[in-house]
Amino acid sequence: MREPAFNTIALMLTVYVAALVWGIQHVCDRYTPNLLVTFFRRIALLPLITLVILLCIAGSLLFPMAPPIFASFPSWVGDVLSFGLLVVSIVVTIATVYRMMHCLAKGTPIIAWFRKRKGQVVILEDILLNVIQHNDVRLTHEVLNATLHGRTENRQAMIDWLEYHRTLLSINWVAKELIGVILSSPLDDEAAHAYYDLLGIILSEALDKEEIAYAQFILDAFCDALDKAQPWTKAHMNLLTHIGFTLWKIGDPGAWMPRTARIPEQLKNLQWWFYSRVNRTWNHVLRLKDVDAVNYFVLVLCELIRETTGTKDLCGFFLSQVYDVLADAYPEHLFNAEALKNLVNELGHLRLELPDTYDEDTQKEMDSYMLASLAILAELGETENALRHAAGNGYLRGRIIKGKWLGTYRFKSEPDYFYWLSPSSYTAARRVLGLPRLSRKQADELIERKAMSTPITIQDDLDLVTDEASHPSLGSSPEAPILLKVHRSKDS
Numbered sequence: 001m002r003e004p005a006f007n008t009i010a011l012m013l014t015v016y017v018a019a020l021v022w023g024i025q026h027v028c029d030r031y032t033p034n035l036l037v038t039f040f041r042r043i044a045l046l047p048l049i050t051l052v053i054l055l056c057i058a059g060s061l062l063f064p065m066a067p068p069i070f071a072s073f074p075s076w077v078g079d080v081l082s083f084g085l086l087v088v089s090i091v092v093t094i095a096t097v098y099r100m101m102h103c104l105a106k107g108t109p110i111i112a113w114f115r116k117r118k119g120q121v122v123i124l125e126d127i128l129l130n131v132i133q134h135n136d137v138r139l140t141h142e143v144l145n146a147t148l149h150g151r152t153e154n155r156q157a158m159i160d161w162l163e164y165h166r167t168l169l170s171i172n173w174v175a176k177e178l179i180g181v182i183l184s185s186p187l188d189d190e191a192a193h194a195y196y197d198l199l200g201i202i203l204s205e206a207l208d209k210e211e212i213a214y215a216q217f218i219l220d221a222f223c224d225a226l227d228k229a230q231p232w233t234k235a236h237m238n239l240l241t242h243i244g245f246t247l248w249k250i251g252d253p254g255a256w257m258p259r260t261a262r263i264p265e266q267l268k269n270l271q272w273w274f275y276s277r278v279n280r281t282w283n284h285v286l287r288l289k290d291v292d293a294v295n296y297f298v299l300v301l302c303e304l305i306r307e308t309t310g311t312k313d314l315c316g317f318f319l320s321q322v323y324d325v326l327a328d329a330y331p332e333h334l335f336n337a338e339a340l341k342n343l344v345n346e347l348g349h350l351r352l353e354l355p356d357t358y359d360e361d362t363q364k365e366m367d368s369y370m371l372a373s374l375a376i377l378a379e380l381g382e383t384e385n386a387l388r389h390a391a392g393n394g395y396l397r398g399r400i401i402k403g404k405w406l407g408t409y410r411f412k413s414e415p416d417y418f419y420w421l422s423p424s425s426y427t428a429a430r431r432v433l434g435l436p437r438l439s440r441k442q443a444d445e446l447i448e449r450k451a452m453s454t455p456i457t458i459q460d461d462l463d464l465v466t467d468e469a470s471h472p473s474l475g476s477s478p479e480a481p482i483l484l485k486v487h488r489s490k491d492s
Helices: 002-031 033-060 075-106 108-112 121-133 137-148 152-164 166-170 172-182 189-194 196-208 212-228 234-248 264-288 291-307 312-329 337-353 360-379 384-393 396-402 423-432 440-453
Strands: 249-252 255-258 462-465 483-486
Touching: 002 033, 002 075, 002 121, 033 075, 033 121, 075 108, 108 137, 121 137, 121 152, 137 152, 137 172, 152 166, 152 189, 152 196, 166 172, 166 196, 172 196, 172 212, 189 196, 189 234, 196 212, 196 234, 212 234, 212 264, 234 249, 234 264, 234 291, 264 291, 264 312, 291 312, 291 337, 312 360, 337 360, 337 384, 360 384, 360 396, 360 423, 384 396, 384 423, 423 440
Parallel strands: none
Antiparallel strands: 249 255, 462 483
């Protein structure tokens, strides 16, 4: 029994070494040679030592003189020990080879070795490059998930690496896996800031290839994440602005050119789709009831208007959304002085950048929004000096002076006045501009429109009085009329 046991253990050791050689070749081919030391130490070393020790013990039992420890035992004890060594060697070999093949085939256990280890992201970067070249979607997802959801320094290192190897992001399935990993967790303030450039590169690559359907998929994924973000912060504002810039322009904010496409209508349809998503994002921001979030969205909206000045229709629609922001946020008391001053200031700078081809209606619309913002500021208790300063930033005085007629300061075309603001608020806003209060006719129109838009509340103080007859069926004439008893007020 001793000699067959020795031969079998030697065979198991040979099988294990052959499997180990295969494993090393597989690691080098599928993962990276830099993984060999860790692979050998974690998987191969302990079973190899165990099999060598078992082989040495089995070989020592073959010697004519048994070790002193076995001298006092019968001879059959050595045979039993040899059988035990044989069984252990077979179990160790099978279990180790199975574990090795399982780890190498699945990949997740190997990648998990480096998930939380500091300074090991270089190995994961090599693995990622290798698995992408082999079109291994599953392992690509595993590596991205391990790095981007692991240690903070590992995440930033992987982001920098992906930005450097931006050609990999032009591969659609790689970009989709990356988006899936990034957006699998809520896009909080830290994540929105960290992935700002990376997400912009992904969208830019899709637009450069003019794959509109794929670009819309990316755009929807980004906007869905922004529609769920709580709280809605400055980082989300920057990301939404960056998406808008990428849709309309190529390059950087300091040096850019308008984005074009071989089929212009496809690009324009995508831009219209983005406009609808911005409107949905505003509804989300409004539901948050957060003053700071409203302020950030106002800045985004002004920036999008500036980005789309070359496309008059879209610029007009983004500009019209300013009315939605004012009309929705004002009743909820979601405006602070900073947001309104930013709105007037941004619209004022936008006025200077508008091409001369923009008609007077657009200028009038901007006047209406600025004047409404000044009226709300007056309701918030801002001083006349603060209102005058805000009006100066909006270049409203220049507009009024250009519309001078018979020595009276007035707008070239009278702005619209919104019924949800009181005439007294507008009077305070017009005063700082050197204009008279609203005319009697204008004030009466505002009051009348507000009354028409205010729902009428009917008090439930009516009693139903009927006779004792049964109720008629539908479609039949009642034999006894239904009487309404109305409670008369004391005044009547």
